Amino acid sequence: MRVSFYGATREVTGSFHTLTTDNDNILLDCGLFQGRRKEAEAKNRVLPVAPKLFTNMVLSHAHIDHSGRIPMITSGDFHGRVFCSRATAHACEYLLKDSAKIQEGDASYLNYKTAKSFLAKVRSGNSKDKISKKDMREIKALLKSGDHDLRTETTEKLLHEHNLQVITPLYSMTDVEEGLTFFNGVPYKETVDIGDNLSCTFYDAGHILGSAMSVLQYKGAGRTQTVLYSGDLGRFNKPIIQDPTLDFAKEHREIDLFIMESTYGNRFHDPVVDMKPLLKDVLFETFERGGSVIIPSFSYGRTQELIYFLHELYLEGDIPPMPVWVDSPLATKITHVFGEHPETYDEETHAAFLRKGLNPFDFAQLKFVQSVEESMALNRDTKSHIVLAGSGMCEGGRILHHLRHKIHDERNTVLIVGYMGQNTFGRHLQEKGEKFAAGGRQGAPPVVRFYNKDYPLKARVKTLGGFSAHGDRNELTKVLKESNLNIKKIALVHGEEEQSLSFAEYLRGEGFDVVVPHQGQGVVV
Numbered sequence: 315m316r317v318s319f320y321g322a323t324r325e326v327t328g329s330f331h332t333l334t335t336d337n338d339n340i341l342l343d344c345g346l347f348q349g350r351r352k353e354a355e356a357k358n359r360v361l362p363v364a365p366k367l368f369t370n371m372v373l374s375h376a377h378i379d380h381s382g383r384i385p386m387i388t389s390g391d392f393h394g395r396v397f398c399s400r401a402t403a404h405a406c407e408y409l410l411k412d413s414a415k416i417q418e419g420d421a422s423y424l425n426y427k428t429a430k431s432f433l434a435k436v437r438s439g440n441s442k443d444k445i446s447k448k449d450m451r452e453i454k455a456l457l458k459s460g461d462h463d464l465r466t467e468t469t470e471k472l473l474h475e476h477n478l479q480v481i482t483p484l485y486s487m488t489d490v491e492e493g494l495t496f497f498n499g500v501p502y503k504e505t506v507d508i509g510d511n512l513s514c515t516f517y518d519a520g521h522i523l524g525s526a527m528s529v530l531q532y533k534g535a536g537r538t539q540t541v542l543y544s545g546d547l548g549r550f551n552k553p554i555i556q557d558p559t560l561d562f563a564k565e566h567r568e569i570d571l572f573i574m575e576s577t578y579g580n581r582f583h584d585p586v587v588d589m590k591p592l593l594k595d596v597l598f599e600t601f602e603r604g605g606s607v608i609i610p611s612f613s614y615g616r617t618q619e620l621i622y623f624l625h626e627l628y629l630e631g632d633i634p635p636m637p638v639w640v641d642s643p644l645a646t647k648i649t650h651v652f653g654e655h656p657e658t659y660d661e662e663t664h665a666a667f668l669r670k671g672l673n674p675f676d677f678a679q680l681k682f683v684q685s686v687e688e689s690m691a692l693n694r695d696t697k698s699h700i701v702l703a704g705s706g707m708c709e710g711g712r713i714l715h716h717l718r719h720k721i722h723d724e725r726n727t728v729l730i731v732g733y734m735g736q737n738t739f740g741r742h743l744q745e746k747g748e749k750f751a752a753g754g755r756q757g758a759p760p761v762v763r764f765y766n767k768d769y770p771l772k773a774r775v776k777t778l779g780g781f782s783a784h785g786d787r788n789e790l791t792k793v794l795k796e797s798n799l800n801i802k803k804i805a806l807v808h809g810e811e812e813q814s815l816s817f818a819e820y821l822r823g824e825g826f827d828v829v830v831p832h833q834g835q836g837v838v839v
């Protein structure tokens with residue numbers, strides 16, 4: 315048996331590994347590369363192995379850096395199945411459709427830009443700067459209907475006619491719909507055959523609803539070989555979902571190779587503290603000022619964790635009387651997915667909600683925005699409220715509309731509950747807001763620019779840490795040392811090089827045999 319590594323090697327995104335036996339070739343995850351647009355785009359276009367060579371696929375969880383290229387496999391010459399947990403299959407329905415929408419939108423936008431600049435050159439006699447406003451208005455009217463809707467067909471026709479490059483999306487909504495018919499949701503701890511003498515069993519990875527560690531067992535040539543793939547590993551004591559599994563069935567404890575994530579292999583998180591007192595303080599402070607709380611939040615996981623905490627505060631009578639709005643169609647759908655998978659909840663969630671007949675994701679103050687009109691009305695609502703909207707790093711989506719209407723008002727709070735990547739608008743907002751607060755909010759407020767306009771950042775910016783979905787070095791090590799596994803070798807993936815190498819060195823010091831594979835490298839088991 316051989317395991318090869320093609321993605322998320324010495325980097326975090328684009329998970330793509332293969333497991334090969336005498337008769338089977340199994341794909342382990344098929345994620346999108348994310349990061350700098352051009353670079354990611356080039357990496358995403360090329361599948362390292364042709365789809366027809368795979369007999370089946372195993373998916374660790376629904377995050378797009380693990381699942382986002384599945385439609386490229388299933389729209390190719392692939393005749394296998396995609397095995398994953400039931401909640402993962404369910405969540406993929408929405409996440410992959412959302413991904414197709416983004417791919418299609420990105421491609422249309424890039425084509426629009428090419429066509430616009432081509433027409434501008436033609437009209438101005440090759441000197442783009444000299445184009446008149448009237449000409450530009452006419453070009454835009456040709457390529458767009460209204461302010462936002464792009465005339466995709468007109469644009470593509472024009473590009474074809476003039477032999478200009480047409481960008482096609484990585485996959486379409488139709489590809490996703492077809493791809494979803496390949497999914498097989500399997501309960502945790504139930505063993506399924508995924509090839510000749512080859513089986514797979516999922517155990518909870520505690521990272522996100524439905525996330526799984528996969529035990530892949532091959533009983534060929536008179537001996538049993540076992541590979542464990544961690545997918546992404548979560549933190550211990552998080553709300554809603556179970557902790558990462560430490561107790562494996564007897565027949566799954568002898569691991570020849572553990573393919574393990576190492577996102578935070580060289581980092582230590584704050585302990586998982588009770589977020590509620592901090593959250594409560596921010597809500598009451600803002601309410602007393604007559605303001606609203608704007609929370610940029612990822613649709614899958616973070617939004618539901620916040621709803622869970624807000625619901626607990628509500629039950630304790632410790633929340634100000636302000637409505638809680640979820641203004642994200644994707645988060646609304648994913649919250650329903652959470653609601654339909656109580657089999658994955660931890661004991662605390664069962665005790666606090668389910669055994670009392672309560673749905674953790676439904677309480678009187680919680681409302682889901684149903685239409686664009688309702689969202690626009692909420693933008694302008696000056697009565698105190700709480701709003702959760704995407705995108706999580708403020709790079710697009712409805713959160714920007716809420717910020718546009720609310721950041722100039724010092725009564726409001728922007729509450730940051732997630733990691734803001736470098737160079738994102740969310741990071742920019744966080745740094746400027748925190749600097750202004752550290753200086754005692756003296757002088758003119760900082761200015762932030764978005765939608766081609768400057769806005770004074772008068773709203774307060776607060777950060778609530780401790781929400782990470784990935785285990786840190788201590789938590790990853792806990793899985794290795796406190797589980798009942800006996801591990802012969804570890805391959806570290808899914809970490810920036812510095813994180814993986816430093817974790818490898820630490821683990822070697824603890825007596826483990828560790829490799830950090832390069833892209834394309836393999837390990838014989």
Ligand SMILES: [Zn+2]
Nearest residue numbers: 375377521546
């Ligand atoms: Zn993940």
